[in-house]
Amino acid sequence: MKFTVIAQKGMARAGILELPHGTIETPVFMPVGTLATVKAMLPHEMEELGARIILNNAFHLYLRPGADIVAKAGGVHQFQNWKRPILTDSGGFQVFSLAKLRKVTDEGVNFQSPIDGSKHLFTPESVIALEEKLGPDIAMVLDDVVRNPSTYDEAARAMRRSVAWAGRAAKVRTRDNQAVFGIVQGGLHPDLRRESAQATVDIGFDGYAIGGLSVGESPEEMYPMIEVCTDALPVAQPRYLMGVGTPRDLREGVARGVDMFDCVLPTRLARHGVAITDEGNLNLTNARFKRDFSTPDPTCNCQTCQNFTRGYIHHLCKCGEILAARLLTYHNLYFYQALMRQLRADIIANRTTTVKESQ
Amino acid sequence: MKFTVIAQKGMARAGILELPHGTIETPVFMPVGTLATVKAMLPHEMEELGARIILNNAFHLYLRPGADIVAKAGGVHQFQNWKRPILTDSGGFQVFSLAKLRKVTDEGVNFQSPIDGSKHLFTPESVIALEEKLGPDIAMVLDDVVRNPSTYDEAARAMRRSVAWAGRAAKVRTRDNQAVFGIVQGGLHPDLRRESAQATVDIGFDGYAIGGLSVGESPEEMYPMIEVCTDALPVAQPRYLMGVGTPRDLREGVARGVDMFDCVLPTRLARHGVAITDEGNLNLTNARFKRDFSTPDPTCNCQTCQNFTRGYIHHLCKCGEILAARLLTYHNLYFYQALMRQLRADIIANRTTTVKESQ
Numbered sequence: 001m002k003f004t005v006i007a008q009k010g011m012a013r014a015g016i017l018e019l020p021h022g023t024i025e026t027p028v029f030m031p032v033g034t035l036a037t038v039k040a041m042l043p044h045e046m047e048e049l050g051a052r053i054i055l056n057n058a059f060h061l062y063l064r065p066g067a068d069i070v071a072k073a074g075g076v077h078q079f080q081n082w083k084r085p086i087l088t089d090s091g092g093f094q095v096f097s098l099a100k101l102r103k104v105t106d107e108g109v110n111f112q113s114p115i116d117g118s119k120h121l122f123t124p125e126s127v128i129a130l131e132e133k134l135g136p137d138i139a140m141v142l143d144d145v146v147r148n149p150s151t152y153d154e155a156a157r158a159m160r161r162s163v164a165w166a167g168r169a170a171k172v173r174t175r176d177n178q179a180v181f182g183i184v185q186g187g188l189h190p191d192l193r194r195e196s197a198q199a200t201v202d203i204g205f206d207g208y209a210i211g212g213l214s215v216g217e218s219p220e221e222m223y224p225m226i227e228v229c230t231d232a233l234p235v236a237q238p239r240y241l242m243g244v245g246t247p248r249d250l251r252e253g254v255a256r257g258v259d260m261f262d263c264v265l266p267t268r269l270a271r272h273g274v275a276i277t278d279e280g281n282l283n284l285t286n287a288r289f290k291r292d293f294s295t296p297d298p299t300c301n302c303q304t305c306q307n308f309t310r311g312y313i314h315h316l317c318k319c320g321e322i323l324a325a326r327l328l329t330y331h332n333l334y335f336y337q338a339l340m341r342q343l344r345a346d347i348i349a350n351r352t353t354t355v356k357e358s359q
Numbered sequence: 360m361k362f363t364v365i366a367q368k369g370m371a372r373a374g375i376l377e378l379p380h381g382t383i384e385t386p387v388f389m390p391v392g393t394l395a396t397v398k399a400m401l402p403h404e405m406e407e408l409g410a411r412i413i414l415n416n417a418f419h420l421y422l423r424p425g426a427d428i429v430a431k432a433g434g435v436h437q438f439q440n441w442k443r444p445i446l447t448d449s450g451g452f453q454v455f456s457l458a459k460l461r462k463v464t465d466e467g468v469n470f471q472s473p474i475d476g477s478k479h480l481f482t483p484e485s486v487i488a489l490e491e492k493l494g495p496d497i498a499m500v501l502d503d504v505v506r507n508p509s510t511y512d513e514a515a516r517a518m519r520r521s522v523a524w525a526g527r528a529a530k531v532r533t534r535d536n537q538a539v540f541g542i543v544q545g546g547l548h549p550d551l552r553r554e555s556a557q558a559t560v561d562i563g564f565d566g567y568a569i570g571g572l573s574v575g576e577s578p579e580e581m582y583p584m585i586e587v588c589t590d591a592l593p594v595a596q597p598r599y600l601m602g603v604g605t606p607r608d609l610r611e612g613v614a615r616g617v618d619m620f621d622c623v624l625p626t627r628l629a630r631h632g633v634a635i636t637d638e639g640n641l642n643l644t645n646a647r648f649k650r651d652f653s654t655p656d657p658t659c660n661c662q663t664c665q666n667f668t669r670g671y672i673h674h675l676c677k678c679g680e681i682l683a684a685r686l687l688t689y690h691n692l693y694f695y696q697a698l699m700r701q702l703r704a705d706i707i708a709n710r711t712t713t714v715k716e717s718q
Contacts, residue, residue, distance in 0.1 A: 036674070040681040043666075065649060065674040073652050073670060081666050290424060293432050307402075307440050311432060315395070315424045322399040322681055 001138075001179040001206050003238045003259075007348045011230060011257040014347040017238055019085040019137040020177050021077060024052045026238065026259040027343055029250065029336045030087060032267060034060050036070070036080040039267050040325045041333070043082045049302065049330060050337035052084055055262045058131050058139075059091025059098075059122075063113055067133040075135030085137040087262075090127050092143040092162075092183070093211070093243065104144055106161065124165035125172045132175050140209060140242075141169040143183040148216040155187030162211075163199040170203050179206035181240060187212060188221055190228045197232035207238040210258070214244045223252050230257035247276065247339055251355055254343045266336050270328035273317040276335050282310070284328070289314040302334035360497070360538040360565050362597045362618075366707045370589060370616035373706040376597055378444040378496040379536050380436060383411045385597065385618040386702055388609065388695045389446060391626060393419050395429070395439040398626050399684045400692070402441045408661065408689060409696035411443055414621045417490050417498075418450025418457075421479075422472055426492040434494030444496040446621075449486050451502035451521075451542070452570070452602065463503055465520065483524035484531045491534050499568060499601075500528040502542040507575035514546030521570075522558040529562050538565035540599060546571060547580055549587045556591035566597040569617070573603045582611050589616035606635065606698055610714055613702045625695050629687035632676040635694050641669070643687070648673040661693035 002018040003026075015026040031038045031046065034057045038046055046054065056076055061067065073079040076086050092109075095102055099111035108123030124142045131139035142165050144158040162185045173180050182205035186192030200208060210229045213222050226241060233239055240260035241253045250261055266276060273285035277297040282289075284296070293309040304313075304327040316324035339355060346353045361377040362385075374385040390397045390405065393416045397405055405413065415435050420426065432438040435445050451468075454461055458470035467482030483501045490498035501524050503517040521544045532539050541564035545551030559567060569588045572581050585600060592598050599619035600612050609620055625635060632644035636656040641648075643655070652668040663672075663686040675683035698714060705712045 035678045035680060036671075037680050037682045040685070042682070042685065064678055065670070069650060069670065069674070072650060073668065079671055079674075081671075291428060291431060309432065311424075311428065312395075312438055312440075315428070315438075319394045319423055321394060321396050322684060323396045323401070325681060326399070326401065326685075 003207070003236065005235065007350070009347045009350050010255065011227070012254050012343075012347045013257060013259060014344045015238070015259055017259070019053070019179065021083065021085040021137050022052065024085060025344060027250075027254045027340055028053060028260050029340045030055045030260060030262040031333050031336075032262055032264045033080070033082075034264075035064065036061060036076060038329075038333075039271065040322070040329045043080065045330060046082070046333070047084070049334040050341070051333065053137070054082060054084070054086055056086055056088050056134070056136060057091065057094060058088045058127065058134060059094035061088075061134060062091065062130055063115055067130050071133045071135070077135065087138040088131050088134055088136040088140065089242070089262075090131070090140040090142045091122060092140075093145050095122060096145040104161070106164070108142070108165075109144075124168040128169050128172050128180070132173070132178065136178065138179045138181060138207070140181050141166045141183060141205075143185060143211050145185070145212050145215065146187060148188055148212070148221070150187040152189055152192070155185070155189050155192050159185040159187070159192050159196045163196060163203075166200055166205075167203050170205065181205055181207040181209050183209040183211040183242070184229050184233070185212045188217055188225055190225070193225060193228045194232050197229055201234060207240060208233050209240040209242050211242045213241065214249070219249065219252070222249070223256065226253055226258060227256045247336070247355075250336070250339060251343065251353065254347075266332035267329050270332045271325045273313075273324060273328065274332075275313075275328055276332045284310055284313045285317045286314075296331060297335070300331065300335065300338075302331050304328070304331040304334075362566070362595070364594065366709070368706045368709050369614065370586070371613050371702075371706045372616060372618060373703050374597065374618055376618070378412070378538065380442060380444040380496050381411065383444060384703060386609075386613045386699055387412060387619050388699045389414045389619060389621040390692050390695075391621055391623045392439070392441075393623075394423065395420060395435060397688075397692075398630065399681070399688045402439065404689060405441070405692070406443070408693040409700070410692065412496070413441060413443070413445055415445055415447045415493070415495060416450065416453060417447045417486065417493060418453035420447075420493060421450065421489055422474055426489050430492045430494070436494065446497040447490050447493055447495040447499065448601070448621075449490070449499040449501045450481060451499075452504050454481060455504040463520070465523070467501070467524075468503075483527040487528050487531050487539070491532070491537065495537065497538045497540060497566070499540050500525045500542060500564075502544060502570050504544070504571050504574065505546060507547055507571070507580070509546040511548055511551070514544070514548050514551055518544040518546070518551050518555045522555060522562075525559055525564075526562050529564065540564055540566040540568050542568040542570040542601070543588050543592070544571045547576055547584055549584070552584060552587045553591050556588055560593060566599060567592050568599040568601050570601045572600065573608070578608065578611070581608070582615065585612055585617060586615045606695075606714075609695070609698060610702065610712065613706075625691035626688050629691045630684045632672075632683060632687065633691075634672075634687055635691045643669055643672045644676045645673075655690060656694070659690065659694065659697075661690050663687070663690040663693075
């Protein structure tokens with residue numbers, strides 16, 4: 001993996017990230033393909049709308065279909081026929097948010113499958129082994145996540161455990177051609193965030209993520225915390241803000257030196273009938289769109305906006321038709337890619353961002 | 360509308376059907392897009408896999424979004440952005456199979472909406488007016504359908520009512536550029552089928568459908584009944600076997616002189632995880648496909664079979680992912696289009712069909 005910062009504007013950076021399956025321009029938004037599919041989308045459509053890297057989830061693929069199956073298929077790229085880079089999330093956040101009867105010890109995390117109740121143990125070592133089987137370009141270490149707001153002691157305990165786990169993960173990794181990113185934790189406590197960043201950087205990873213944000217706090221609490229982290233992280237390596245966020249969050253994160261983002265928001269909102277636009281979110285299930293045969297987003301050049309109307313998509317939503325999810329997922333992901341391209345171009349041109357602040 | 364038979368082999372015919380939105384080679388299979396969307400598919404994909412005409416359903420579009428909305432959008436073609444021909448089914452069969460508290464009188468059919476219980480009346484005249492608002496290339500008349508087997512008296516009553524309704528429909532049509540097809544009924548009673556064909560032809564339509572089949576009877580009962588109908592219909596006009604069927608049904612129908620078919624089978628089976636192949640139906644939800652990374656149908660050239668594996672689609676099915684429906688719908692419709700192209704080529708070459716008889 002190679003990362004090159006090619007332009008800076010304040011704390012914001014534009015870069016080039018070279019990975020085994022391709023080169024990515026940063027700042028970048030990574031669409032979420034939890035179960036080895038960006039929901040409702042084909043790989044060639046993801047390429048067409050400009051996605052250069054997608055995220056898969058190691059926790060979900062561990063449960064279904066299982067790492068052995070993915071490995072037998074030839075790894076995550078071959079399994080889903082996606083030729084560009086992939087990052088796998090470790091499952092730290094998913095165990096925290098989805099698993100039943102979760103019990104965290106220093107060894108790792110015991111949990112029951114949300115699918116069949118079966119019992120499992122994730123350790124920092126087992127998760128690295130899992131991700132090496134899956135074969136993404138970038139693997140995330142296992143971390144211990146707490147919801148915000150947390151007490152200082154809760155956040156400190158989880159952060160120090162995450163650091164200890166990161167150290168164990170770093171020791172057992174075996175693949176030269178798979179990048180591994182550490183994760184900064186520490187809740188909403190600046191000194192814990194700084195301690196976490198320093199300790200994680202001391203272990204040494206290919207890149208650094210900021211975890212444990214957008215889990216209960218307001219944007220006004222989140223943004224300063226991002227800055228505390230990026231301030232404490234090395235300039236020469238990529239910074240990834242996990243699970244964030246809205247178009248506004250992306251703008252604010254980029255302005256604070258974040259290079260990579262992922263979030264289910266554009267794909268999940270699409271499946272609920274919402275088009276994300278410069279003018280805000282349009283909930284196309286709303287009856288006021290029934291007779292509206294204008295384009296979903298008049299400023300958008302995507303296939304959905306070029307070919308279909310609000311009234312037609314409203315009809316598809318009301319009838320529960322799969323095509324509604326397809327058309328809106330395509331638009332929302334295109335919108336996010338266009339937003340990131342614009343933010344990058346603004347950094348390179350060293351100009352105040354022209355991206356609207358409506359969201 | 361213009362129909363030209365260009366080749367015959369026994370009773371089978373190859374033809375050219377010219378319609379306002381394009382020219383179709385027959386025999387043809389029309390994918391079903393009930394609610395103005397072939398479920399899970401985009402129009403450009405339907406063109407790519409070779410569909411030349413699709414079916415919409417007037418009954419469903421009357422209920423959602425309503426004919427006025429479709430008319431405001433510019434008609435069914437503009438509403439769904441499908442540029443090729445469309446046939447609308449009248450709703451006779453849907454009222455029969457889906458509506459609640461259906462009551463048929465000589466005037467028409469009273470029914471309650473399966474969506475909200477609201478009360479409606481369809482008459483032969485109101486359905487023609489509805490279809491003229493929707494604006495397909497071909498409109499079907501309202502008919503009275505009975506399930507097979509029916510008593511002679513039931514079938515005779517419904518058939519004679521269908522003939523009377525067809526006469527009323529023919530009187531009120533106003534559009535020169537919209538073909539209208541009559542429908543032959545008569546259950547499994549050959550003399551009723553002949554009487555129906557004769558009476559419907561006497562009224563005079565642009566083409567003739569065979570209705571009331573594949574509604575409870577076996578293939579062995581259906582096939583002779585198809586032949587009774589095609590024998591009694593004019594050679595110079597298209598014949599459409601409604602709601603049928605399996606690949607075998609298509610072969611047997613073509614051999615008996617049918618030119619047009621529609622059926623939900625390939626799209627519905629796809630959404631249940633089934634790939635239709637020359638070797639029979641593969642239920643990819645079956646656990647035996649979990650570790651099978653071969654192509655779904657080794658003899659198929661479709662995008663699904665060229666790019667994805669049985670094991671991956673199995674995984675998508677088990678996880679309830681939308682992409683499973685997309686990939687299998689694409690394959691199944693491609694399979695049907697390829698089958699029809701092959702049957703047509705065999706007629707033109709005057710050779711025994713090379714289509715496999717596994718289904």
